[in-house]
Structure formats: C-alpha cells, structure tokens
Amino acid sequence: MHIDMDAYFAxxxxxxxxxxxxxxxxxxxxxxxxxxxxxxxxxxxxxxxNHGIRSGMPVSRAYRLCPNAVFVSGDFQSYVNxxxxxMAILREFADEGRVRRASIxxxxxxxxxxxxxxxxxxxxxxxxxxTIKDSTKLPCSVGIAPNMSxxxxxxxxNKPMGITFVPQDPLEVVRFLAPLQVxxxxxVGKVTxxxxxxxxxxxxGQIQQMSVTELWPIMGRGSRWLHERAxxxxxxxxxxxxxRIRKSISKDRTFLEDVDPEAxxxxxxxxxxxxxxxxxxxxxxxLEYRTVTVKLRYADYTTIQRSRTLPVSTADADMLRxxxxxxxxxxxxxxxxxxxxxxxxxxxxxxxxQVCLADFL
DNA sequence: TCTGGGGTCCTAGGACCC
DNA sequence: TCTGGGGTCCTAGGACCC
Numbered sequence: 001m002h003i004d005m006d007a008y009f010a011x012x013x014x015x016x017x018x019x020x021x022x023x024x025x026x027x028x029x030x031x032x033x034x035x036x037x038x039x040x041x042x043x044x045x046x047x048x049x050n051h052g053i054r055s056g057m058p059v060s061r062a063y064r065l066c067p068n069a070v071f072v073s074g075d076f077q078s079y080v081n082x083x084x085x086x087m088a089i090l091r092e093f094a095d096e097g098r099v100r101r102a103s104i105x106x107x108x109x110x111x112x113x114x115x116x117x118x119x120x121x122x123x124x125x126x127x128x129x130x131t132i133k134d135s136t137k138l139p140c141s142v143g144i145a146p147n148m149s150x151x152x153x154x155x156x157x158n159k160p161m162g163i164t165f166v167p168q169d170p171l172e173v174v175r176f177l178a179p180l181q182v183x184x185x186x187x188v189g190k191v192t193x194x195x196x197x198x199x200x201x202x203x204x205g206q207i208q209q210m211s212v213t214e215l216w217p218i219m220g221r222g223s224r225w226l227h228e229r230a231x232x233x234x235x236x237x238x239x240x241x242x243x244r245i246r247k248s249i250s251k252d253r254t255f256l257e258d259v260d261p262e263a264x265x266x267x268x269x270x271x272x273x274x275x276x277x278x279x280x281x282x283x284x285x286x287l288e289y290r291t292v293t294v295k296l297r298y299a300d301y302t303t304i305q306r307s308r309t310l311p312v313s314t315a316d317a318d319m320l321r322x323x324x325x326x327x328x329x330x331x332x333x334x335x336x337x338x339x340x341x342x343x344x345x346x347x348x349x350x351x352x353x354q355v356c357l358a359d360f361l
Numbered sequence: 362t363c364t365g366g367g368g369t370c371c372t373a374g375g376a377c378c379c
Numbered sequence: 380t381c382t383g384g385g386g387t388c389c390t391a392g393g394a395c396c397c
C-alpha cells in the first residue's frame with residue numbers, strides 16, 4: 001500500500017493548527033504581497049483548488065485566481081510532528097518492520113501478511129484511513145497494488161480520502177497502466193515526457209507495446225527501467241529505510257526584486273545571513289561539512305553553482321562565511337543582476353563521536 | 362504564468378595515483 | 380615517443396521529487 005496525505009500542509013493548517021480555516025481556500029506558501037510576491041504555493045486546500053490553484057504555482061498567479069484565499073506561511077515543525085504521528089500508525093498496520101517513508105507526507109507499507117486477516121485489502125486500507133483521520137484529524141488516500149511503483153500511481157487516482165485497488169494479476173496491472181500519460185510514472189518528468197512525445201509516445205500502453213530494443217534509440221540506458229515500470233514491473237523489495245541521513249543542508253533566498261550587481265555589500269550581507277542560518281543548523285545537528293557550494297541565479301533565470309571542498313571537515317561558521325564569499329567574489333558575473341543567492345554545505349559527517357569523546361575527557 | 366526551497370541521485374570529464 | 384587500464388576524488392550540471 002502507498003499512503004499519501006491529502007493537501008498535506010494545507011490540511012495540517014485547517015484541521016490541526018487553525019480549525020477556523022476549515023472550508024476556506026487556504027494556500028500554504030510564500031506571501032503573495034498583493035500579487036507582487038515571487039514565491040510559489042507549497043500546498044493548496046481543496047477549496048483553493050476549486051479556484052484553479054495548484055501547488056507549485058507562482059503565488060502571484062494564485063492571488064489573481066483567488067484574492068480572497070488565505071495565504072499562510074506555514075509552520076514546518078508542526079508538519080514534521082504530524083508526520084511522526086501518522087508514520088507511527090502505519091507501523092502498527094504494516095507487516096513487521098516494513099514501512100518505507102518516502103517523504104514527509106507519504107509512505108509505502110508491506111501488508112501481504114496482515115491482509116490475510118481481512119476479507120479484502122480495501123478493508124484494511126479503510127481501517128488505516130479511518131484510524132489516521134480519527135487520531136491525527138488528517139485525510140489521506142491509499143493505493144493498493146502488487147508493487148510500490150503501481151501503488152503510488154493508484155493513490156493519485158482517487159483523492160482526497162480515496163482508496164484505489166489494483167489486483168495482483170499482471171494482465172490487470174497492464175490494463176490499469178495502459179491509458180495513463182507517461183509522466184504518471186514516478187521518475188518521468190517534463191524532460192523525459194517531452195522526449196517521448198517527439199516520437200509520438202504519450203501513454204504507458206504505447207511503451208508496453210514496444211520492445212526494449214525499440215526504446216533504446218530514445219531512452220538509452222533508461223530503456224529497460226522505463227519498459228519495466230510502464231508494464232507494471234517493479235521488483236524493489238519494500239524495506240524499512242530507517243532514520244534519515246542528511247546529505248546536505250542548503251538555504252536559498254530569492255530577492256523581491258533583482259539586485260543590481262553594483263550592490264556588492266548587500267549581496268555579501270545576504271550571503272552572511274544565509275551562512276549563519278546554515279551554521280546554526282550544522283551545529284544543532286552535530287554535523288561537520290567539507291564542501292561549500294554557492295548558487296547564483298541571474299535576472300534571466302540562468303543559474304550556476306560553484307563549489308569548493310576543504311581538506312578536512314569543520315563546523316566553523318566563520319570559515320563558512322569566508323569560503324562562501326570567496327566563491328561568490330571569484331565566480332560571479334559582476335555585470336549581471338542577481339535574482340537568487342544560495343549556499344549549501346555537503347560531504348557531511350557526524351561529529352557526535354568527537355563530542356562524546358570530548359565530554360568523556 | 363513566470364517560475365521557491367528543500368532535497369536526492371546520476372552522469373561526465375579532468376586530475377591524480379598506481 | 381607514444382602510450383594501458385583501473386580506481387578515487389572533485390566539480391558542474393541536470394533531471395526529478397515533494
């Protein structure tokens with residue numbers, strides 16, 4: 001089963017943080033600033049979706065579609081907390097140790113054994129859905145299928161508070177997938193969909209009809225993968241993915257208006273502020289970084305990233321500032337206005353062992 | 362319509378080493 | 380003088396996801 005929370009951030013706001021927002025069009029995301037804001041909508045309640053608002057849409061457009069919508073910036077920690085609550089519920093229903101968290105608001109669970117206690121898998125799905133709703137107040141949808149890839153697609157077919165069942169029979173699976181657009185597959189995005197479109201391939205059914213060899217000139221090494229997934233084949237075992245190991249920490253800032261390249265002091269100041277936030281987080285998580293990356297987006301939206309790797313790991317905040325500024329000064333185009341500045345640290349390592357040792361000594 | 366912010370994973374080339 | 384094969388690390392870019 002694949003479980004996906006419905007309109008997640010918006011639902012947490014409506015059903016947990018601000019019950020007075022129930023029934024209203026709610027957008028979680030950046031401040032639209034009267035239509036001038038530059039961010040996007042991170043989640044839209046179903047009432048907001050009725051106005052045509054979608055997540056990922058620029059807030060300026062969302063504002064035009066529905067100026068009366070309630071725009072909230074959101075409270076990420078409360079989403080993390082709610083996530084922990086429903087993941088714990090999933091753990092109770094899944095086969096022993098078979099919960100795979102896919103993101104803050106979705107997970108896969110293996111239910112092959114537990115399902116034997118029910119007349120139909122849909123009964124179990126309904127019980128999970130009801131338990132989550134009663135206990136966390138949040139709506140979710142469930143997809144049931146023979147593997148993760150198909151289950152995820154199934155979940156999206158029937159939202160919100162839906163349950164979609166795809167039978168085990170491979171012929172049924174193929175029939176279920178055949179009419180769907182190629183980008184229904186997790187892993188096929190805009191670029192791949194357009195590439196396939198150039199060969200007049202639009203549906204998964206068309207891919208099912210081809211051989212891997214025929215697909216090769218279009219997709220190269222990705223041909224086998226695409227052919228299998230389009231045919232409903234996904235042999236990945238559903239295993240618990242354990243605690244999340246963070247590989248990088250980054251922060252970006254898009255300016256309300258593009259910044260003149262002459263305003264170097266202001267740009268430096270922004271980098272410093274971003275570095276400070278990152279250094280705080282690094283320290284809080286007892287991590288050390290070795291690679292620093294600076295991201296620059298110019299007014300025409302072209303984006304570059306330049307990085308530098310240190311010989312040894314450190315958590316030093318001043319070092320981070322100096323390196324980030326150094327990369328910026330060296331690599332930026334001093335002629336072009338800046339739309340976004342970002343800093344990322346990676347090659348992270350845990351320094352808790354050292355902390356423990358220091359405590360011990 | 363005008364494009365965020367947080368990530369992960371993959372590829373490919375070059376430097377360098379044995 | 381012309382030149383191997385394998386491996387690792389670093390950098391940059393890009394696709395993709397929520």
